[in-house]
Amino acid sequence: MADHILVTGGAGYIGSHACKSLQAAGYVPVTFDNLVTGWEDAVKFGPFEQGDLLNRARLNEVFAKWKPVAVMHFAALNQVGESMKEPGKYWLNNVLGSLNLIEAAQADAPFALADIYDEEIEAAAQAAYGRDYATFGFGNWQS
Numbered sequence: 001m002a003d004h005i006l007v008t009g010g011a012g013y014i015g016s017h018a019c020k021s022l023q024a025a026g027y028v029p030v031t032f033d034n035l036v037t038g039w040e041d042a043v044k045f046g047p048f049e050q051g052d053l054l055n056r057a058r059l060n061e062v063f064a065k066w067k068p069v070a071v072m073h074f075a076a077l078n079q080v081g082e083s084m085k086e087p088g089k090y091w092l093n094n095v096l097g098s099l100n101l102i103e104a105a106q107a108d109a110p111f112a113l114a115d116i117y118d119e120e121i122e123a124a125a126q127a128a129y130g131r132d133y134a135t136f137g138f139g140n141w142q143s
């Protein structure tokens with residue numbers, strides 16, 4: 001059976017394209033999305049699980065159901081102007097939402113978070129940004 005990959009924000013712009021590519025590569029992308037800015041019609045490449053990153057119980061259910069081998073995280077609010085006017089809304093959704101997702105993933109597998117760190121990604125990001133940065137190396141924080 002094909003491996004499942006959990007794609008948060010899979011009903012959004014970037015996430016739906018990621019799902020298309022994942023399906024083409026032989027994976028089953030499982031979209032997790034609350035449709036705050038996404039479209040259910042865009043979920044064409046695998047199952048849809050409606051839910052909010054801030055709802056840990058719902059995340060737990062989805063991890064238990066699909067046992068994803070990996071998670072790709074695209075669920076976020078991303079309006080720059082609005083984020084200046086309502087920063088708390090963005091911190092809550094994007095930062096706490098991401099933390100919830102990471103904790104749910106760890107509780108389920110536990111994912112070998114450090115294994116996701118990749119030297120090629122690190123090198124590409126450093127080339128792009130031209131400076132040291134905090135690599136989100138899943139348990140392998142670097143600066």
Ligand SMILES: NC(=O)c1ccc[n+]([C@@H]2O[C@H](COP(=O)([O-])OP(=O)(O)OC[C@H]3O[C@@H](n4cnc5c(N)ncnc54)[C@H](O)[C@@H]3O)[C@@H](O)[C@H]2O)c1
Pocket residue numbers: 008009010011012013014015032033034035036037038039051052053054074075076077078093097
């Ligand atoms: N669009 C771009 O050009 C671009 C460029 C660089 C980075 N990004 C980043 O990629 C990510 C996705 O951007 P996008 O353009 O696809 O945005 P989008 O609004 O089209 O997609 C985001 C998806 O996340 C979902 N979502 C938001 N909060 C959620 C929550 N709490 N729980 C569940 N689902 C939630 C929305 O319903 C939506 O489907 C963002 O982090 C954005 O900053 C986008």
